[in-house]
Amino acid sequence: MTPDGNDLPQGDILIRNNSIVAIGEHLSAPGANIIEAKGSFVLPGFVDAHSHLWVTTQRGQFRNGAGKFFPVSSALGKAMQPEDIHTAIYTGALELLNGGVTTSGDFFDNIHAPAWGDAGFRALQEAGIRAIMFYGGPDKTTRYPIDITHAASLARRHDPRVSVGLAWRLPRQLADEQNWAMRDREYQWAKQHSLPLQVHVSGEADAMFNALIDRHYLASFVTVVHATDARAAQLEALETAGASLVVTPVSEQRVGYGLTRIDHFKGVSRFGLGIDGNSLAGSGDMYANLRLAALTMSGAAADETRPDPRQLLKMATLGGAQALGLEKETGSLAVGKRADIQIISPDTLSMSGFGGGDPAALLLYSAQPQNVTTVIVDGRVLKQNGTLSGVDLAEVLADAQRSAEAIRQRAAQTTPTAP
Template sequence: MRSPLHCLLPALLLSIAPTIHGQTHDLLIENAQVMTLDPTLGDLRETDVLLRDGRIAEIGQRLTVTDVERIDARGMLLLPGLVDTHTHLWLSAARGQFRNTPQTDYFLLKKHLARHYSPEDIRIGTYFGAVETLASGVTTTVDFFHNLRGPEHWEAARQALLESGIRARLLYGAHDDLKAEQSIDLEHLAEVAAQPAQGNLTLGLGWRGVGEGAPATLQTGRREIEAARSLGLPIAVHSGGARNAALIDSGLLGEDVQIIHATAATNAQVASFRAAGSSLSLTPITEHRVGYGLTLLSDYAAVGRLGLGIDGPALAGSADLFANMRLLALTESAANKAETAIEPRRILELATLEAARSIGMDKEIGSITPGKRADLILLDLNALNMASPGTNDPAALVVYSATTANVDTVIVNGVPLKRGGQLIGVDVPQVLERAQTSISAILNRAGGLPEVKPKL
């Protein structure tokens, strides 16, 4: 029998108080330029948005409300909070370690460092990544936790996300040293799935998939996905190259599966993903960085349910979904040798409403629609890189001009987590110091960089 978790956890972990983000405010955002991303509401000028009990209550001009806190949003662009459909927050403190040499190659160095992560390192890295992600205008993230080495590691990631206040789906994953025939801890998965939901956190399976279809991998993959399905959990899986075909041949795809990257998928494979009802997450910056090739939206558009993702601030360089939007737009125009190959609004949808739809959360988030969760961001239109008098359609401004530095305000579930460009209740110097200490100790324990075997 397992020891109670509290015996195993550092005292620090227990001091975390998720309740700090539990109270919702009633808020009136006044005089904003609004992009609702709701197809029936469209873009609105000088508009007020009322937030009550964590939800969007009313949208209109000069709303008469007396009993609320007010945010003056003149000169600001109000958007639904960005939705990051794929990330790996635990690794965030390793940013800068991946330096594109044979020894610092992402996959090799990640595996080398990963086994030296304590639960406390997971907590520090996940929190660090989560607050950067929030500060960057992302209100929902899907955190594929693929260094899960035991219940304490899980609890550390969970607590860090709760503490940050971000809306997150934490995906129960494996780790790099788990053998093909070894399952993840399915008993623990069932245990955590049975726990009552807390804060803005939900769960899913960070599935290893079926590899390239070898019998042992296929058998383990089947056992894991069937366990997740019996618990009603959403599923995500990395794929690409030969794995695309193996995944399709396994017959295990379905509407509950999100495929990540699907690098080099053929048109027939894209059609199979669509036929299975699965969704796709594209992460242009990391896909370009590791050399998967150009992320061309037109190659994947037929999947139907698509969203953008960051794929971890460590590999992406930062938790910047604006930069991912821009890269996707530029790649499409460049590859097609046509500026008009892509509409900026379509790109913005892939980071908001379409992203929410791709992860099955569009009834709750992704647009500024009465009844949905109050997950919102304000961008400062008076910044030098954003000032654009007379713009009727701000979509191009968001995609080609905005940076994370323009994110003035971030609200999740009606709770402001960033105002005036500053995170609320986050001791940033302390977060940085802990991240630095953590990664230095991990590198020490790992004995420096990995050895690279010469290629025969």
């Protein structure tokens, strides 16, 4: 996935401790544990550059008409206790890992009090995924400040895989200067501590993007999310400021932001893809996002040849890592990087009949999470032979269902349900 990177038709990857120490043919490593990948594809783990894992236990709740995502997820989010947060984020992270996603930029905008933040952080640690937990406020309004004191205490833990960023929002009313003052304090805090910051640009996207530009908030530690119909001048300002951009093809089209035209953003060098919440996207499947992005591109351009499969795979790996500022650690298979790896076996009916050709096209159009047989994060084998290591799946699923039911019950007692 690097600009000078070539495919190795056959080869070995040597991992020592957390990192890739050699890549080549016939490497010698006496005494090493060997994971046989003959006949399979070895790729860097995917980077889900923007997500909301706390909505994982809201699957099937958004029904496009009877219950839109924003009001429904907000009402259910209010009814979540810290243990529900833990369940949702843990389950969601496992789903990502299962499908070859080794890094998540988790925009956690449902932190009612420190215990909620702690539960989310712990869930990410326990799942074993690499993550930036973007610490947010108690809900999606912009009435309340973000608890930066608690966010700072989590950042000081210096966990090797889970770090902290800021889940920032622009004032709901863009003319509300008092709210801007509050938001500015949060922004300056992130800047001062060199923490990454993500911000949605959606809804009143054009005015929001202009506000970011006019108030000089675009910077290298800032990631803009969505900006579906951003104008060329706005994207140029983002690029000049060294900021990054993440789009989330499935969720953007589901909630009606418009068509996610990947080619629209080709001038942005730090550009990644996100799932934006497993339940909103339907599943935590990066392959499904890649496919939709490719099909939207060819459909909108009426040109079958427009999508470049390798370019799309790069967006989902190195591109996402660059968008999160994690490209030194992850996003490609290269000596010195952390060992974040997925192995994809084509031994399923859905990938059958490949007799040579472009493996990138095969992966883009045919691979599914079930083809991901092995997942390694930071040198730790978290999935092997198609099974998540050390996970009692039946218990995880039962816990997720129990929590989802309890959340709905609590929410029904406090908020009127939509007809």
